Amino acid sequence: DYDKNQVVNSDTTYGFYRLYNYSGSVSAQTKLYGMFKPWSMFGEWTKKTIIRHVLTPSVSFTGAPDFGDPKYGYYTDLLYLHNGEVESVNYSPYSSNLYGVPGKGRSGSLNFSLDNNLEMKLPVAATDSTRKISLIDQLRLDMGYNFLADSMNWSDLRASIRLKWFGKSAITLQGVFDTYTYNENGVRINVPRWQAGKGIGRLRSTGTSYSYSLNNETFKKLFSKLSGKKKTDGTTLDENSEEEEDTDTSKPSFAENQDRSGGSLRKTKEKDNNYDTDGYYLATVPWNVNLSYSMSLAYDMRREVFNRETREYPYKISQTLGISGNVSPTKNWTLNFNTSYDFDNQKFGYMQCSITRKMHCWSMSASVIPVGPYQSYNFTIAVNSSMLQDLKYTQSSSYWDSMNWGN
Numbered sequence: 514d515y516d517k518n519q520v521v522n523s524d525t526t527y528g529f530y531r532l533y534n535y536s537g538s539v540s541a542q543t544k545l546y547g548m549f550k551p552w553s554m555f556g557e558w559t560k561k562t563i564i565r566h567v568l569t570p571s572v573s574f575t576g577a578p579d580f581g582d583p584k585y586g587y588y589t590d591l592l593y594l595h596n597g598e599v600e601s602v603n604y605s606p607y608s609s610n611l612y613g614v615p616g617k618g619r620s621g622s623l624n625f626s627l628d629n630n631l632e633m634k635l636p637v638a639a640t641d642s643t644r645k646i647s648l649i650d651q652l653r654l655d656m657g658y659n660f661l662a663d664s665m666n667w668s669d670l671r672a673s674i675r676l677k678w679f680g681k682s683a684i685t686l687q688g689v690f691d692t693y694t695y696n697e698n699g700v701r702i703n704v705p706r707w708q709a710g711k712g713i714g715r716l717r718s719t720g721t722s723y724s725y726s727l728n729n730e731t732f733k734k735l736f737s738k739l740s741g742k743k744k745t746d747g748t749t750l751d752e753n754s755e756e757e758e759d760t761d762t763s764k765p766s767f768a769e770n771q772d773r774s775g776g777s778l779r780k781t782k783e784k785d786n787n788y789d790t791d792g793y794y795l796a797t798v799p800w801n802v803n804l805s806y807s808m809s810l811a812y813d814m815r816r817e818v819f820n821r822e823t824r825e826y827p828y829k830i831s832q833t834l835g836i837s838g839n840v841s842p843t844k845n846w847t848l849n850f851n852t853s854y855d856f857d858n859q860k861f862g863y864m865q866c867s868i869t870r871k872m873h874c875w876s877m878s879a880s881v882i883p884v885g886p887y888q889s890y891n892f893t894i895a896v897n898s899s900m901l902q903d904l905k906y907t908q909s910s911s912y913w914d915s916m917n918w919g920n
Contacts, residue, residue, distance in 0.1 A: 520593055532587065532607055534580055534615035542571030561636040561643070569628035574621075581617030588617065619661045622668075626655035650683065651675040656692075664703040667692045670714040686721055690714030691812075699819040699826070715825070720809035728801045802838035832856040845871040861885070874898070 514521045547566040581588050588605045607614040629652040634643045652675075657668040670690040677683045692714045694704045707713055813829035820827065837851040852864040867880035876897055881890040895905030 515594060518594060520591070526606065530607075532610070532612070532614060534577070536575060536577035536620075538573055538575040540571060540573035542569060544569050563634045564648075565632050565634070567628075567630040567632075569630075571626045571628075573624045575624070576621040577619065579617060579619040580615035585615075587614055620659065621661045622657045622659040624655065624657040626653065628653050647677045649674065650677045665693060665701070667705060669717065684721075686719065688719035689717045691717040695819075695824050695826070697821050697824060699816050699824075716810075718809065718811035720807065720811075722805065722807040724803065724805040726801065726803050729797075729799055798840060798842055800838065800840040802836070805835040805837075807833050807835075833862075863887075871897075 545568040549564040551562055588603055591602050593600055605614045631649040633646045633648055636643050653673045656670045659666050670692055673687040675683055675685045692705055693701050694706055694709045696702050809831045810828055812826040818827055833853055835853045839849045841847050847869045849867045853862050855862040861884055864884050865882050870877045874897055877894045879892045882888050889910045891909040893907045
């Protein structure tokens with residue numbers, strides 16, 4: 514807009530336009546098998562033991578054209594006046610589309626990967642059969658080279674390992690290795706590490722995570738294994754046996770007494786899963802707690818901590834503990850919570866609590882974020898039927914209201 518001397522939004526383009534992109538790739542791989550017998554010096558168990566190593570190398574080539582070329586029409590130069598001078602900016606009229614716009618620049622890269630699998634077969638004692646043990650379920654290395662890049666043609670070296678030492682559970686570790694060096698100002702330069710005599714790569718980042726769940730059954734199974742069932746004299750009670758009971762059948766049972774006095778009430782309660790056959794309330798409170806721990810090791814990219822002598826960035830460890838769960842005091846009430854603790858900042862980074870109450874055809878729910886920059890609340894009463902999902906009452910706040918812009 515030459516009158517306002519600035520670029521303004523204006524929709525003046527009409528017609529049908531289509532965006533597309535394409536790429537091509539070709540790949541090949543093979544498998545190499547190696548069988549090894551452990552040395553007999555390690556003991557008798559090595560006689561019938563076999564170790565198998567499966568090596569799977571693969572190579573692939575991927576290429577794509579430059580969709581920033583004017584022939585595609587995805588990008589154009591915009592000319593405008595700024596302070597009396599003609600300025601030019603290259604932009605895409607389709608950048609705000611739902612699916613975006615194809616990127617600029619040609620790509621032609623060659624990727625290498627190497628998979629390793631290591632297993633061992635052990636003989637079963639007093640039998641002719643063997644059992645298989647996984648030593649390394651997968652050890653993968655992959656790296657790429659971009660032929661068309663102006664600089665930094667080599668990609669980072671990525672490595673991952675998966676171990677299955679504890680039954681069905683698996684441990685996975687991943688790491689990214691930096692393949693280039695830095696100058697005295699901490700800027701990455703186009704000198705591979707092997708040319709500078711610093712090896713093929715330096716660990717840039719890695720991390721791992723672990724999660725565990727606790728619920729009602731967890732402690733029930735644990736205590737039943739540790740203590741077991743015992744009689745009053747201290748001897749162990751067989752699981753299939755029962756304690757001595759009063760076998761006098763001449764006395765009416767408690768259930769029969771209930772039938773005589775309040776049988777109709779008891780039968781009504783039997784229809785509800787929260788009551789037993791005698792009409793007593795089953796005070797079971799189902800709950801579940803999920804614990805997750807994650808740790809990451811990565812470059813501390815702050816320039817003030819850069820080591821100018823070795824021209825390397827130091828490492829920084831980040832740890833986070835996540836806790837989430839739910840509890841149902843009754844069958845119609847449910848409480849949920851979710852939080853995470855940041856060990857670096859020594860504070861809770863996020864916390865959310867919610868409560869839900871079922872009211873036959875209606876449901877009431879309330880949630881609150883009490884700490885952190887996103888403090889807010891939400892309260893809703895709505896109809897359960899999907900046909901009447903718009904029939905509801907909502908009262909909420911926005912985290913924008915709790916922000917202190919003065920700080």
